Amino acid sequence: MKIATWNVNSLKVRLPHVLDWLAVNQPDALCLQELKCENKAFPLAEIEAAGYQAQFNGQKTYNGVAILTRQPLTDVSFDIPGFADEQKRIIAGTLDGVRIVCGYFPNGQAVGSDKFAYKMAWLEALTAWLRAELLATPKLVLAGDYNIAPEDRDAHPDWKDEIHVSVPERDAFKALLGLGLVDAFRLFEQPEKSFSWWDYRMMAFRRNVGLRIDHLLVSPPLAEKCTACVVDKTPRKLERPSDHAPVIVEFA
């Protein structure tokens, strides 16, 4: 099984990239974030023509998540139960016994801001919900744009801001690991300075000044079967790219 995550920064703009990427990579599931489109504007026909089904949780202008699959997704759920939130950041579904949770974690803007407080509350609610989800479905993947670089090696030294690398954010990431989840990327040897996001400005991609903030955390039964996890920088080199690259995990 092959599962990928990709923050596309507008599905409308990036649809050609997504369709090309599906054709080349043929994942069993592709988790998308930052759709920036309402459900009624979701490009379902184009995705179905590419041989994929879609479940989506969209809103106007901001946020929005989807899971594309070749086979039907079951037990689809939306948002974090019991966490009052206007922002569409979570969709989950089950594929061949694997619970796939697709999340667009809050940015947080600046440490100490209102948006940072929202980010931390959201992370706490997510962690509590996943604790229960893992009991119900021991095979689980948490895929998405976490907006957290978990360790120093996940942020280029030129990243001077606190946001995405602060202690509270990293502690929240560790709390997810505390559920038993494993960072699939770190199960394997990786190049130094492996990132998944590069600022559009300052020629950041060409200089590889980035952050690794898109992750695939997997539960122990899946970690045992994990055979590969890579960042695919190919789409970031295209004209008018997303600022994020897809990350792919494979299981035997």
Added chain:
DNA sequence: ATGGCCACCGAGGGTGGA
């Protein structure tokens, strides 16, 4: 020089992203 880019909305510059 403390911002440079991109997408959104909506009709121009403001907001948010990371």
